[in-house]
Amino acid sequence: MDELIFFINRVLISGTVLGSIYALGAIGVTLIFGILRFAHFAHGDMMTMGAFIAFVLAGLCAALGIVTPLPTGFVVLPVAMVIAAFLALGIDKGFYAPLRKRGAKPVTMLIASIGVTLMIQGLIRLIFGSGTRSFYDTEPKDIFRIDMSAFGGTRPISITEPQVLMFVVTALLVIALHLFLTRSRLGKAMRAMADNADLAQVSGINTALVVRVTWVIAGSLACVAGVMLALDVALMPDLAFNIVLPIFAAAIVGGLGHAYGAIVGGFLIAFAETLAVFNWTAVLRPLNGLLPEGMALPANLALVPTEYKLTVAFVILVVTLLVRPTGIFKGVST
Amino acid sequence: MALIELRNVVGGYGGAPILNGVNMAIEQSDIGVIVGPNGAGKSTTLKAIFGLLRVTGGTIEFGGRNIANSLPDALVPIGLSFVPQEKNVFTTLSVEENLEMGAFTRRDDFKDTMDWVYQMFPVLAEKRRQPAGELSGGQRQMVAMGRALMSKPTLLMLDEPSAGLSPRYVIEIFETIMRVNKEGVGILMVEQNARQALAFASRGFVLANGQNRFTGTGAELIADPEVAKSFLGG
Numbered sequence: 001m002d003e004l005i006f007f008i009n010r011v012l013i014s015g016t017v018l019g020s021i022y023a024l025g026a027i028g029v030t031l032i033f034g035i036l037r038f039a040h041f042a043h044g045d046m047m048t049m050g051a052f053i054a055f056v057l058a059g060l061c062a063a064l065g066i067v068t069p070l071p072t073g074f075v076v077l078p079v080a081m082v083i084a085a086f087l088a089l090g091i092d093k094g095f096y097a098p099l100r101k102r103g104a105k106p107v108t109m110l111i112a113s114i115g116v117t118l119m120i121q122g123l124i125r126l127i128f129g130s131g132t133r134s135f136y137d138t139e140p141k142d143i144f145r146i147d148m149s150a151f152g153g154t155r156p157i158s159i160t161e162p163q164v165l166m167f168v169v170t171a172l173l174v175i176a177l178h179l180f181l182t183r184s185r186l187g188k189a190m191r192a193m194a195d196n197a198d199l200a201q202v203s204g205i206n207t208a209l210v211v212r213v214t215w216v217i218a219g220s221l222a223c224v225a226g227v228m229l230a231l232d233v234a235l236m237p238d239l240a241f242n243i244v245l246p247i248f249a250a251a252i253v254g255g256l257g258h259a260y261g262a263i264v265g266g267f268l269i270a271f272a273e274t275l276a277v278f279n280w281t282a283v284l285r286p287l288n289g290l291l292p293e294g295m296a297l298p299a300n301l302a303l304v305p306t307e308y309k310l311t312v313a314f315v316i317l318v319v320t321l322l323v324r325p326t327g328i329f330k331g332v333s334t
Numbered sequence: 335m336a337l338i339e340l341r342n343v344v345g346g347y348g349g350a351p352i353l354n355g356v357n358m359a360i361e362q363s364d365i366g367v368i369v370g371p372n373g374a375g376k377s378t379t380l381k382a383i384f385g386l387l388r389v390t391g392g393t394i395e396f397g398g399r400n401i402a403n404s405l406p407d408a409l410v411p412i413g414l415s416f417v418p419q420e421k422n423v424f425t426t427l428s429v430e431e432n433l434e435m436g437a438f439t440r441r442d443d444f445k446d447t448m449d450w451v452y453q454m455f456p457v458l459a460e461k462r463r464q465p466a467g468e469l470s471g472g473q474r475q476m477v478a479m480g481r482a483l484m485s486k487p488t489l490l491m492l493d494e495p496s497a498g499l500s501p502r503y504v505i506e507i508f509e510t511i512m513r514v515n516k517e518g519v520g521i522l523m524v525e526q527n528a529r530q531a532l533a534f535a536s537r538g539f540v541l542a543n544g545q546n547r548f549t550g551t552g553a554e555l556i557a558d559p560e561v562a563k564s565f566l567g568g
Contacts, residue, residue, distance in 0.1 A: 185434070185438065188427070188431050188434060188435065189435065189438055191424075191426065191427060191431075192424045192427055192431070192435045195424040195425060195426045195427060196421055196423075196424055196425070198418070198421065199418065199421060199422060199423070199424060200424075200435070201405075201406055201407075202384070202386075202406050202416050202418060203406070203410070203435045203436055203438055203481065204406050204407045204409070204410030204411065204438055204439040204485065205407070205435065205438045206407055206438075207407075
């Protein structure tokens with residue numbers, strides 16, 4: 001029983017947290033690719049930017065002496081999302097739109113987004129310094145412990161309050177996105193434009209408006225993902241830059257341009273990573289009794305050492321590109 | 335007054351002009367058919383009207399005003415609609431969603447128009463929930479036309495609606511176009527099946543090198559020995 005609890009704590013919970021973060025990031029990447037046809041490299045830094053916006057807002061709340069029943073990071077989230085959405089619109093207007101107007105190739109757009117990456121990171125370092133910060137400086141992290149002694153476990157299932165909230169927020173956002181894409185006029189127009197941009201224009205769809213909506217969604221979801229990442233780990237200038245690869249892998253594995261694919265891809269990559277670095281000895285220890293005398297399981301039986309976690313996403317990405325380049329759901333091709 | 339009138343339209347994609355003075359006039363009751371050899375500027379003419387390429391000379395008058403270089407999102411609301419030749423349906427969207435996209439510029443209730451389209455293409459009503467990409471070529475063409483009709487156009491432009499269809503579907507599509515025309519929608523279309531299309535055209539235009547060579551009713555053009563010899567394969 002303890003082994004199962006250990007597995008739940010280490011794989012199920014952290015995999016779901018990581019999956020939520022990857023999924024929310026990958027949705028933005030995949031939508032931008034579907035509508036604007038370029039790989040938005042600066043997406044990770046939009047996440048980081050969102051996290052810092054929330055951090056400032058949370059600090060503001062603390063300074064004003066506002067005490068919230070929920071972790072401040074979540075309370076300020078809606079405001080941070082709005083600010084992040086406006087910043088995303090501004091970044092598009094300032095950097096990508098002028099290039100689009102001149103008919104820039106996707107490669108040019110990609111390079112421009114690398115420029116935006118460097119700029120955002122530089123600005124964050126300029127304002128906040130390069131150190132690590134935490135959302136929990138001012139408030140404790142509540143941990144729920146679910147007692148498992150009734151099932152013969154000696155250890156509890158432990159899950160933090162932010163983690164519970166992350167699941168709830170992610171689920172709500174995914175449902176909202178689904179309803180938007182399938183029910184609303186603009187959401188359908190977004191799918192139409194991702195499907196066939198020329199025909200969308202011919203149909204009289206206001207493509208500039210669809211582009212703006214795309215940035216609003218991508219920017220605000222990136223903000224949520226960034227805040228979650230900061231709540232789960234810590235806040236630093238290269239916070240999300242380090243997970244750009246798994247996020248792009250998630251978008252590609254799910255099928256570029258396909259929002260649901262990005263969600264599936266996000267959780268798939270997250271669980272693959274979590275399972276790969278999981279120490280299986282902890283679960284298989286009871287088998288020690290079955291082994292012949294003098295033999296025991298090694299102390300660490302992880303498939304991949306933790307510091308090489310990133311290679312998991314990379315391997316999945318390469319295999320996907322070799323076996324099924326269009327992703328799980330048939331994505332758009334360039 | 336004609337529904338649409340092109341006077342000496344010159345235009346292209348930025349380099350040398352492809353259209354070198356195209357003249358055309360269509361009434362709302364007309365079915366206009368543009369024929370001509372490859373590279374004559376047939377499709378280009380439709381794209382020029384629809385603002386998809388740059389018009390550098392001449393005027394395009396629609397409903398009394400010059401619409402040259404207006405963009406589709408301005409043209410669709412005033413009654414122009416265009417069915418491109420290829421990739422003319424949203425393959426991942428359902429049939430019904432395709433139709434809804436055709437009505438994107440309308441803010442009023444378009445349920446009646448949708449019923450009207452389903453009445454015209456009953457097979458689409460059966461497949462309304464199916465992705466358009468799963469339909470046959472002929473059915474896709476119906477979705478494409480249905481999408482274009484959802485904005486309640488007064489002029490429907492079609493780029494080779496019969497391309498790639500089996501002869502049975504070609505006749506069906508032509509019959510549908512005549513039916514749409516009878517409902518009060520002017521038609522301007524480009525066709526490869528020149529003789530077949532001119533047979534029901536009230537206005538026929540033979541283009542070559544981006545200019546009008548012959549203009550007349552469909553029957554007149556078919557009867558003209560010179561047109562027949564040079565453009566209709568004898």
